[in-house]
Amino acid sequence: MSQAQRPSQFSLLTQRRFGPFFWTQFLGAFNDNLFKNALLVAITFDARSWTDVSPALLNQLIPGLFILPYVVFSAIAGQIADKVEKGRLARWVKLFEIAIMGVAAAGWLSHTLWLLIAAVVGMGVHSTVFGPVKYAYLPQHLKAEELIGGNGVIEMGTFVGILLGEVIGALLAGQGEAGVHMVAFGALGVALLGLATSWRIPASPAPAPGLKISANFIAESVRNLAYSRQNRTVFLSMLGNSWFWFYGALVLSQFPLYAKDYLHGDHSVIVLLLTTFSLGIGAGSLLCEKLSGHKVEIGLVPFGAIGLSLFGIDLYVASLHYVNTAPVDAASVLHQAGSLRILADLLLLGVFGGLFIVPLFALIQTRCDPEHMSRTIAGTNILNALFMVAAAGLAMVLIGQGFTIPQIFLTTALLNAVVAIYIFSLVPEFLMRFLAWLLIHTIHRVSTVDVERIPETGPAVLVCNHVSYVDAIVILAASPRPIRFVMDHRIFNTPVLGFIFRTGKAIPIAPAKDDPWLMEKAFVDIAHALHDGELVCIFPEGKLTRTGELNEFRGGIAKIVERSQVPVIPMALCGLWGSVFSRGPSNVFERSFARGWRSRLALAVGRPVPPQQVTPEFLQEQVLALRGEWK
Numbered sequence: 001m002s003q004a005q006r007p008s009q010f011s012l013l014t015q016r017r018f019g020p021f022f023w024t025q026f027l028g029a030f031n032d033n034l035f036k037n038a039l040l041v042a043i044t045f046d047a048r049s050w051t052d053v054s055p056a057l058l059n060q061l062i063p064g065l066f067i068l069p070y071v072v073f074s075a076i077a078g079q080i081a082d083k084v085e086k087g088r089l090a091r092w093v094k095l096f097e098i099a100i101m102g103v104a105a106a107g108w109l110s111h112t113l114w115l116l117i118a119a120v121v122g123m124g125v126h127s128t129v130f131g132p133v134k135y136a137y138l139p140q141h142l143k144a145e146e147l148i149g150g151n152g153v154i155e156m157g158t159f160v161g162i163l164l165g166e167v168i169g170a171l172l173a174g175q176g177e178a179g180v181h182m183v184a185f186g187a188l189g190v191a192l193l194g195l196a197t198s199w200r201i202p203a204s205p206a207p208a209p210g211l212k213i214s215a216n217f218i219a220e221s222v223r224n225l226a227y228s229r230q231n232r233t234v235f236l237s238m239l240g241n242s243w244f245w246f247y248g249a250l251v252l253s254q255f256p257l258y259a260k261d262y263l264h265g266d267h268s269v270i271v272l273l274l275t276t277f278s279l280g281i282g283a284g285s286l287l288c289e290k291l292s293g294h295k296v297e298i299g300l301v302p303f304g305a306i307g308l309s310l311f312g313i314d315l316y317v318a319s320l321h322y323v324n325t326a327p328v329d330a331a332s333v334l335h336q337a338g339s340l341r342i343l344a345d346l347l348l349l350g351v352f353g354g355l356f357i358v359p360l361f362a363l364i365q366t367r368c369d370p371e372h373m374s375r376t377i378a379g380t381n382i383l384n385a386l387f388m389v390a391a392a393g394l395a396m397v398l399i400g401q402g403f404t405i406p407q408i409f410l411t412t413a414l415l416n417a418v419v420a421i422y423i424f425s426l427v428p429e430f431l432m433r434f435l436a437w438l439l440i441h442t443i444h445r446v447s448t449v450d451v452e453r454i455p456e457t458g459p460a461v462l463v464c465n466h467v468s469y470v471d472a473i474v475i476l477a478a479s480p481r482p483i484r485f486v487m488d489h490r491i492f493n494t495p496v497l498g499f500i501f502r503t504g505k506a507i508p509i510a511p512a513k514d515d516p517w518l519m520e521k522a523f524v525d526i527a528h529a530l531h532d533g534e535l536v537c538i539f540p541e542g543k544l545t546r547t548g549e550l551n552e553f554r555g556g557i558a559k560i561v562e563r564s565q566v567p568v569i570p571m572a573l574c575g576l577w578g579s580v581f582s583r584g585p586s587n588v589f590e591r592s593f594a595r596g597w598r599s600r601l602a603l604a605v606g607r608p609v610p611p612q613q614v615t616p617e618f619l620q621e622q623v624l625a626l627r628g629e630w631k
Contacts, residue, residue: 010153012142016200016202017202018142018150018153019200021137022154023194023197024090024094024194024197025130025134025154025158026160026161027161027190027193027197028127028194029161029165030190031123031165031187031190031191031194032165033165034165034166034169034172034187035123035169035183036123036169037165037170038169039173041170041174041267042173050111064389064392065120065121065124066123066124067124068121068124069124070124070127070384071385071386074379074381074385075214075217075220075223075378075379076213076217076220077128077374078224079214079375080129080374081129081132081375082132082371082375083206085203085204086133086204087202087204089129089133090133091195091201093129093133094191094195094198096125097191098188099122100119100123100191104116104188105184105187107119108183109181131381132375134154134377135361135364136373138150138151139365140205141204147365147366148288148289148359149288151365152286152288155285155354155357156281156285156286156354159281159285160278163278166271167275207370207374221379224375224376224379225379225383227372227375228376231367231368231369232427233363233427234363234364234376237360237367238376238379238380240360241384242380242384244356245388245391246387247412247416249387249388249392250391250395250412251349251412252274253392254395254408255270255273256270262319263324263333263339264326264328265328266329266330268331269328269333272330276343276347277349277350278350279347280348281350281351282350283354284350284351284355285354285358286354287351288358288359291437298359298363298430299434299435299437299477300356300358300437301356301359301434302424302431303355304352304353304355305356305416307355307356308349308353308416309416309420310413311345311352312409312410312413312416313414315345315349316413318338318341319405319406321337321341322339323337323338364380398411428499429504432473432476432504433476436474449604451603452605453606454569454605455567458533459530459531459534459536459564460535460569461537461564461568462475462537462568463537463557463569463570463571466541466543466551467573469544472485472506474573474601475571475573482534483535483537484506484537485537485538486506486509486536486537486538487501487509489518492508507526523556523560526538526564527564540556541554542554550620550623552616552620553616553617555616558614558615561611565611566611567610568609568611569606569607569609570605572604575600575601606622
């Protein structure tokens, strides 16, 4: 199926396997923030009718109490989500939410602050238990090509729910006693509506029904994280995900004082800043579906990281150019010089944050052990909570050292650049996918034909015609999973490409006349990779074409298949020959303009060939036929 034929990600909302779950999690996120923000606003602007405790202390205490269950109960929640059918667990969570909102309603109506604080802790537990369900549910019900779009819609719904809850909670809390009653009964009504939607969630079989739940949350948390560390890519993706929450917590926590002391705005300006950032997150999350080509495209992660640093730095610069000192509200601040640039920076921070976070979560979902998925998500939540606490600690240290809020924005952006470079140096697959993504979205327009024939799991050998120096990058961009490329040993001597391909586990090979030992080692490494269930890609011609026509396929492919007995998938690259990346009789300058900017390329994937049918001649015929069909 071509990309143009795929349905929109929003069509998932009309399907029972996704729609009821989406609305259940949306209503939960909305209710969390409706209740929590209404409470914060009430004790901030009407503290005397609630307590003698300092509002400043309570504004730090209440968010901390909401996060605390993530640290304490995430490990246990992950075990429960792996052991219990997820639809039933979602209904249990919603019943618990109704009970919590009943306690909160009693607190609102009696003006008993400690009942409300107990409800805050209860909602933290509610969110902790639902978190592993939220992300482990999707891979059970969505196809691989739907996962990035489904995650994007979930992230969009989560942030829109958070935004609406915060705004409506703040507005209702400002309406006096009538507003308090509306919050009390409204939150209870939303919890009941969430229970109703959860009843439509289809069954999701538990991956580990025999799991014995450990009540020792410290030992289980350590065990969870230790297990995740065994898969290096997944663990570093978890750290990257938690880094985003660190970044977001550090920036968002400054909004109240930033709006008040730097923009000289009232409460409506805080709402405007939150709205702008949240809309950016939602837009970026949805944009992932379009930019990723309906697959888990981790090449967007470096793109998102670049945006988070660039627009974080520009937010610092824009703040220095904002010179208004008169009090403003949300409407009048828009007319102040420099304000639109600040809002644009916040919007784009959100957009690039969405591009950063959605592929990371999809990568965790697709690469972790399915039987351990909920516990992996729980481990991610533990790290998120710890990183958010660390963000609060760093903010206090920076403020104590005399940093201004714009300087905190700058520090966060620069730290993001350092962390991104560190993670991408440890997992070069991110950088390779980013280069591939740039190539097919800037210099060329790439379409794929039947790319779903590349297996999602299990070993296979991909064979393709060799047209240009960027063939591997184009194929990598189209593949739904990592590929071990067999590359000419000389490319490993180049400073940048050598590092990328070496750390990307490419397999060097040399002609027998040049280095017979290296050639034999390559065949051994290929056999080991296939035995481990990996994809291996080779170019059987053994050299780049100089004419655009196929060279004769060599016999190495038959030797590989004879040893490993795996299927072979023929592929054809079309449209690259004659470009600046190809080899031909004309000079580089002429080839730079031969194909034109944004020239059209295609990767056509054939049907898998059983190992007993594999011969170099047969595979060459298959590749020729694929190329002919595209032309």
